[in-house]
Amino acid sequence: MAQPKKPKLAVWKFSSCDGCQLSLLDCEMELLAISEAVDIAYFLEATRRVKKGPYDISLVEGSITTAHDAERIKEVRRLSGTLITIGACATAGGIQALRNFKDVKGFIDRVYAHPEFIDTLSTSTAIADHVPVDFELRGCPINKAQLLELINATLNGRKPNVPRHAECVECKTQGTTCVVVAKGEPCLGPVVQAGCGNLCPQHGRGCYGCFGPMESPNTAALAARFAALGLDRRDIERQFRSYNANAPAFREESEAHDQPSRS
Amino acid sequence: MAPNIGSKVILDRSGLDRLIADLRGRGYRVIGPVLADSAVIYDEIQSAADLPAGCRDDSEAGTYRLDQTGEPWLFGYTLGVQGWKRHLYPPRQRLFRAERGERGFRLLDDQEVEAPLALLGVRACELAAIQVLDGVFDHEGFTEPGYLRRRQNAFIVAVECGHAAATCFCASADTGPAVGQGYDLRLNEIAGQGNWLFVAEAGSEKGLAVLAELPSRPASPDQIAAAAAQPQQAASQQSRQLKDDAARVLAVSTESPYWDKVAERCLTCGNCTMVCPTCFCTSVEDVTDLAGDIAERWRRWDSCFTLDYSYIHGGNVRSKAASRYRQWITHKLATWHHQFGRSGCVGCGRCIAWCPVGIDITAEVRALADAERGR
Numbered sequence: 001m002a003q004p005k006k007p008k009l010a011v012w013k014f015s016s017c018d019g020c021q022l023s024l025l026d027c028e029m030e031l032l033a034i035s036e037a038v039d040i041a042y043f044l045e046a047t048r049r050v051k052k053g054p055y056d057i058s059l060v061e062g063s064i065t066t067a068h069d070a071e072r073i074k075e076v077r078r079l080s081g082t083l084i085t086i087g088a089c090a091t092a093g094g095i096q097a098l099r100n101f102k103d104v105k106g107f108i109d110r111v112y113a114h115p116e117f118i119d120t121l122s123t124s125t126a127i128a129d130h131v132p133v134d135f136e137l138r139g140c141p142i143n144k145a146q147l148l149e150l151i152n153a154t155l156n157g158r159k160p161n162v163p164r165h166a167e168c169v170e171c172k173t174q175g176t177t178c179v180v181v182a183k184g185e186p187c188l189g190p191v192v193q194a195g196c197g198n199l200c201p202q203h204g205r206g207c208y209g210c211f212g213p214m215e216s217p218n219t220a221a222l223a224a225r226f227a228a229l230g231l232d233r234r235d236i237e238r239q240f241r242s243y244n245a246n247a248p249a250f251r252e253e254s255e256a257h258d259q260p261s262r263s
Numbered sequence: 264m265a266p267n268i269g270s271k272v273i274l275d276r277s278g279l280d281r282l283i284a285d286l287r288g289r290g291y292r293v294i295g296p297v298l299a300d301s302a303v304i305y306d307e308i309q310s311a312a313d314l315p316a317g318c319r320d321d322s323e324a325g326t327y328r329l330d331q332t333g334e335p336w337l338f339g340y341t342l343g344v345q346g347w348k349r350h351l352y353p354p355r356q357r358l359f360r361a362e363r364g365e366r367g368f369r370l371l372d373d374q375e376v377e378a379p380l381a382l383l384g385v386r387a388c389e390l391a392a393i394q395v396l397d398g399v400f401d402h403e404g405f406t407e408p409g410y411l412r413r414r415q416n417a418f419i420v421a422v423e424c425g426h427a428a429a430t431c432f433c434a435s436a437d438t439g440p441a442v443g444q445g446y447d448l449r450l451n452e453i454a455g456q457g458n459w460l461f462v463a464e465a466g467s468e469k470g471l472a473v474l475a476e477l478p479s480r481p482a483s484p485d486q487i488a489a490a491a492a493q494p495q496q497a498a499s500q501q502s503r504q505l506k507d508d509a510a511r512v513l514a515v516s517t518e519s520p521y522w523d524k525v526a527e528r529c530l531t532c533g534n535c536t537m538v539c540p541t542c543f544c545t546s547v548e549d550v551t552d553l554a555g556d557i558a559e560r561w562r563r564w565d566s567c568f569t570l571d572y573s574y575i576h577g578g579n580v581r582s583k584a585a586s587r588y589r590q591w592i593t594h595k596l597a598t599w600h601h602q603f604g605r606s607g608c609v610g611c612g613r614c615i616a617w618c619p620v621g622i623d624i625t626a627e628v629r630a631l632a633d634a635e636r637g638r
Binding site: 030033034036037149151152153155156158161163164165166168169172173174175177178180181182183184187189190191204214215216218220221222224225 | 299300301302304325326327328329344345349354355526527528529530531532533534537538548549550551552553554555563564565566568569570571584616617618619620
């Protein structure tokens with residue numbers, strides 16, 4: 001069988017911590033197989049050697065926080081066949097989207113000695129808010145096995161096995177005892193998408209929501225349960241306001257518990 | 264004197280250890296209750312020392328707490344978090360593995376041989392649940408070979424309940440607390456003089472062969488009476504009830520406005536279906552290696568509460584939480600009768616306890632009946 005031409009893979013970074021790109025390098029054993037299956041054409045975290053576009057598959061990490069990035073992502077989209085966003089920053093705006101709830105200029109004035117050097121948007125937003133995206137891979141950081149499955153499925157032309165149901169399904173499948181029911185711990189699991197490998201509940205604590213809202217999140221019902229467990233408005237607001245704070249379902253729920261500004 | 268089927272004998276604690284050792288010696292993987300983190304779960308055990316001595320569970324809607332009573336009862340808890348389903352019908356099962364050949368694919372015959380299972384501590388409702396699954400997995404020409412093989416090879420040691428959790432309603436579901444038929448051995452843990460004993464009885468030839476090997480003595484009338492009193496006491500402790508006419512209520516409630524009320528609380532998280540000992544729905548996933556040379560087909564537990572589960576060519580047929588909850592409870596309590604000739608609910612109460620927001624199947628049926636009467 002003639003060897004078909006290898007698809008070209010590019011990995012792009014926007015506002016992010018690089019942890020999701022590192023998940024690709026963290027594939028270790030599988031990395032060799034990946035480099036045999038694709039031509040890693042643009043991946044600055046791994047190598048300075050770059051090949052010109054267009055690229056068959058682009059993995060995009062990070063959110064849009066500057067006017068410059070808002071333009072650059074359009075160029076990435078133009079150069080890319082399949083565009084896949086990876087991680088909470090790229091899929092929801094990330095932890096830096098906490099700025100969306102506050103006055104960014106106020107932060108800049110307080111934090112920087114020379115605020116005039118800072119050129120940033122007032123919001124941090126998902127890549128899909130700016131260009132069409134073919135697939136969003138959730139997580140802060142993404143799960144290595146899901147990344148491999150996604151690359152694998154993309155190369156083999158099949159649907160990736162990346163379920164959008166609740167984290168609870170993953171807990172029950174793995175036999176992890178529910179921390180809400182057995183310990184009264186607040187846990188976002190029932191409204192969060194599975195995929196992390198139930199990292200926190202299997203160690204007896206509640207889910208932080210790194211993988212963002214599941215397919216049909218009833219955040220209001222879970223918030224009511226949190227209140228019954230003794231959380232006050234501020235606690236509940238904070239539950240929904242972390243890595244995926246700007247994901248619509250979580251944003252709306254945290255705003256429903258937002259204290260009036262006391263500034 | 265060797266026991267007969269149905270005759271009641273006494274095993275002491277060392278007899279229980281001998282039972283576990285004997286089953287292991289016969290090649291069984293013995294699964295029983297163990298304390299894991301803050302709950303009793305069913306997992307592999309090596310000896311009676313692994314059993315959750317002194318543990319007593321207390322469940323309410325959305326709440327489960329395990330207490331250490333300090334008493335040495337080994338089976339003082341009510342139920343494990345999940346039933347025996349995860350051992351007889353595991354959450355992830357590989358259906359086949361295939362390799363790309365010159366022409367098409369070649370199936371690889373490399374399934375691991377599983378040891379037969381001995382299930383120790385099966386409660387009446389759980390035995391009923393296994394019998395419900397028997398009906399599901401051998402039904403009108405459809406057979407599920409993996410389940411049926413595990414089931415046929417399994418050795419079942421039932422242990423009757425002496426008390427009920429607040430979420431139990433097996434008495435109203437007609438499945439317990441007394442263990443009826445279908446066990447190999449049935450045990451009752453009763454108080455003796457200064458120690459705890461088991462009243463044991465074989466329910467099958469297989470069970471008799473095992474029991475005959477164990478050191479035992481005939482049970483006294485008092486001991487037999489003490490054992491018989493246990494399920495009666497467990498039944499008398501049950502305050503939750505499933506309405507007798509649940510199937511009728513659901514049949515006339517398909518358009519009830521009450522479903523929207525449930526949906527306000529329902530998280531559609533799927534926990535109820537995962538812990539239900541009779542929910543059997545799965546999805547099938549295909550995976551490949553990067554080169555596409557090896558393909559595997561896996562079956563994993565799924566739930567009628569997930570959107571993918573009811574996705575049919577181009578759309579989801581139950582997009583609202585109301586319709587998904589309606590589907591689950593209606594199938595469980597009403598249309599299961601049409602499909603399998605009995606109810607799908609055995610009254611274990613797990614869906615009540617392990618629902619993070621405490622939705623109560625018995626209360627929802629009552630509320631639907633009230634809503635129906637009020638219209």
